[in-house]
Amino acid sequence: MALDATVGGANADSYATLAEFKAYAESVGFVYTSVYTDGVIEIAMRKATQYLDRAYRGKWKGFRSDRDQALAWPRTSSQDLPVNFLTPSFTTGVIDEDGYEIPSNTIPKQVKEAEYEATILDLGGTDLLPTYARGNAIARKRVKAGPVETETEYMASASARDRFLTIEGLLYGLTSSQPGATSGSGTLIRA
Known part of the structure; x- marks a missing residue:
């Protein structure tokens, strides 16, 4: 089944098209042509979109710009800014970390x-939405097979989620905090 990348669509299941993914993959040197079929890539793209959302x-x-849209983007600003301070226009889109408006009918490149x-x-085998046994609250784990031994112990405040810094870096200006981070971020306003 083909991806639905309709911006703001009620049945959208991906932010991008298969052709857009292939162009990106080729630009970063990710080899997919002889390894993955289009159907397998489309399934991975749906899972990736589910992970992000x-x-x-x-x-x-x-x-969300529209109550009935299936995905988190496009988005409308929640900031009380009647005018974009960089351009003299009415602001309806989200303002990124550089002060630029992302129109409320657009999926950002990031x-x-x-x-x-x-x-x-x-596609590389990472489970983006894993199931954690007992919340993955591992205090200590030890595996021994002959002379080989592995031991895992997490800090008390460690998150159960893996962090993907490439993704976090791309989305930095579009979010208020990162999943898996031990602390959030906020905006300081000087009174």
Whole structure:
């Protein structure tokens, strides 16, 4: 089944098209042509989109532009800015970290690139949405097989989620915090 990358669509299941992913993959040297079929790539793209929407739920700046849209983007600003301070126009889109408006009918390039990176991780065998036995609250783990021994012990405050810094870096200006981070981020306002 083909991807639905309709911007703001009620049935959209991907932020990008298969052709856009292939162009990105080729530009970063990711070899997919002889390894993955289009159907396998499309499934990975759907999983990548689900990962982004679930991991960053409640962390995206702004709110969905349309109540009936299937995905988190496009978004409308939640900031009380009647005028974009860089251009003399009415602001409805989310303002990125550099002060530029992302129109409320657009999927940002960073979100698409984060989907591509998550797709590459999924195709490489990373489970983006794993199930954790007992919340993955491992205090200590020891595995021994002959002379080989492995031991795992997490800090008390360690997150149960893996962090994907490539994706976090792409989405930095579009979110208020990162999934798996031990602390959030906020905006300081001088009174």
